[in-house]
Amino acid sequence: MKNHLIMPHWYGPDSDYHEINHYDFHVVYSASYKVPVMYLRAYHSDGQPLLFSEIEKDLPGLSVKLVSESKCSFITQEKHPYLNRPWCKLHLCGTSEWMKLLFSTHKSLTTNGSTIEHYLISWFSVVGQMFGLKIPLEMLNCS
């Protein structure tokens, strides 16, 4: 019953102080909004959690621009649905609308087993940008 995708561990960009920040990303299905949702957790090498301002420095895509332009896209601190610890959750406005748009252009996508993979890759191609995460080309070529 766990709809929960764990992404590989990510290391933040090297800062002036040569300190590496650690990021964990989880993709969890929201039964309420019926879309995948990105959860993230950021901490210093000593385990101390990062402040929002520090996260924003590491993740340019998540910038002020996104938050100010969109009425309802933002990052909040929320309990991880399964892990019982505080994480950050990205609320992305209108996910199901722009996913429908992305999907409606794919005539070849019918109900077969790979629909879920295609959905997640498409979803991730948009959401990943906010975190500077890129999909390897090989994944995009999967049939």
Next chain:
Amino acid sequence: MTDAQKNVWAGAIPLQIELHEFDVTTSPPPPPVLVLAPRMGYLPLLISIIKPHFSSTLPPGEDTIWFEYKGLPLKWYIPTGVLFDLLCVEPKRPWNLTVNFRRYPKNILLPCESEDTVKWSFINSLKEAAYIITGNCKNVMNMSQTDQAELWQSVLKSNLDAFQRVSSKLKLGTFEDEFVVHIDSNTKKLQQSSGETDVAAQMKIARIPVRLYVWTVSEDFDDFEDAPPTPIDSWDKVSYINRPVEVHKEEGKYFSLRDAIESLLPEFFGERNLSDERDPSTKQSAEEGGENPFDPVSLCSQLKNAEIKFVRIQGIEPKLEIPFSWVARNLINPEHFLHTCVCLKVIQA
């Protein structure tokens, strides 16, 4: 406004709150403070009443307030009444809590800076409920500043009249009303059009926002007074399930509270057969309900291996046979979620 709603909104928990010894700098320590906390409210909102009693004894520094019950830090975004129903198994009154002004447990609790943090958490839950019920959050997002302020004030003061004045504008409807309208309009549509798709596709599914707090016991107990079950001493012992109940009316079929709860726990009660009547627009989220057809665990869960010992909502233990629609209409919290505490007895293999 029904009598049940009035009673629920008037519900309050008497709290006896003592200051944690680490925050006491005077001798003798201050006596505990007695507070009547509205069920529909949240613990951090009581700070303005509590702090004055302890301010003279607090150590210097910044306050980061949090509450605990028997050593368990309390999650501030869970309504007070729900915390009580969940954690105080044999309801004791007053409920003895400890307040802390320092040493915020950041690894367990989300930060709570002020009343505003609680307010935004409430508004976000309201948006989520609106999305579940109507399919979008526009009504909540388009609320005027005044309406939003009035709504929040009504929650702070547990004022049902004021609340209904504002919330009725959101048109989050009652379960029954929404449902009857759908069936009527669908019938009309079918009569007017020709060669339309099948009835099942036309019939809408009503979605009710529910937050389930599930804990399991393996031993049997009949009376809490004699042999109370082990209290919850860690949040890891509670499964928090934030999943809407989906209801679709079948001719003559009765949907009870038990049906609703079991539908949210397919791993214990088996998968309900909803796939025939699924709305086509939800096809893209093919793994609705979280069941992966290739997961061996879900295949096994077709057998009933658990029993609902009791269900607690707004401090009452309703009979499981009562209509879910009544519960959804009368026992919800102001953000339109039905917070339900469920104790399951799991049958050991």
